Amino acid sequence: MKSLVAFSLPLLALSAPLKRDASSAPPSFRINKVVSGGSGCPQGSIDVNWTNNGILPIYFGKDFTASVGPSVTADHSRKNCQINLDISYSPGYSYSVYSADYTGYANIESGVKGTVAAHYYFSGEQATGSTSLTLQGPYSGKYVKQDDVVTGVWSPCGQQSFLNVNAEVALTPLGGHASGQLAVNKETGRFANQLYIQWRQC
Template identity: 55%
Template structure:
């Protein structure tokens, strides 16, 4: 099932709880994505897909717009791209879910001295804490990269309501204004940047 989505999400924050082991047996019997909102410098309208396969994996696919760049002739505002995604899930009452892991897959071309960062923050609307995962790539580097990132703390959705999960993704390069050049998360041939979010469930 594929969703293409638009617009700008307003976010709040969420509760952080130490991470237990994910248990497939606790997944709810009913699960679907009821709505998605997104926006930011790295995800103009209609540029992102979520193509999920089950109740525990949310693969997010970005277009070439989610590409940071630096170099002598590159504008400073191109050194960082951001995408705010708001995901509304509907599922069997009596459950709550949390993000426990993430995968990053993309492409980079960085000169020596250029540093790239891929980062994501996760939180639920109406709550106060957040958790994050990140990947640092140091130049010189050219090619495809992959990273599996286990998140040290979980954020649990509230019991008794279907609070929206917010994913704030960012790619950035430093330094700006130097002779060194770099691009990060650029579409290369048929490749796209993808950010897969893994979620776990428990009963309230």
């Protein structure tokens, strides 16, 4: 697990992921269905589309925002989003998420800690990739969280399997005097959060 701490920086940006060779991508692939659920992304509130054979952009809505403060109830302190991606592709291939970028904004007062976390796994498989980013208040501005996912999390060969992404934003402590907001989106509009896909032949 990766944990990073930012102190009052206007922008936290990590180095871009290394590009993978796209020549191993299958001849055909498409998204059949996207199912989302959770307090941060009710069904129908996100968009997922292919831009090419190696990138999956995910657009989160304003629901994916955690908040704390004197007048904020505890259920707003953590928001999660469970995404299930049904992807079909040519037989004889397997794929994995090797990296991901989550872009959002934070407005956190001193004494408040924010966490952006994500977990990646395939339905029916035990392997899981998990990453987290920590923002320590005071912090105000945009952030970029880049995940380096363990390459052992591959879809099973010879069969289709749902790709599951479980992401969350959370703030602590609850019920304090300090306030904060943490979002995986933009204050006015939407950021594209990228999943980087690599392929291999079985």
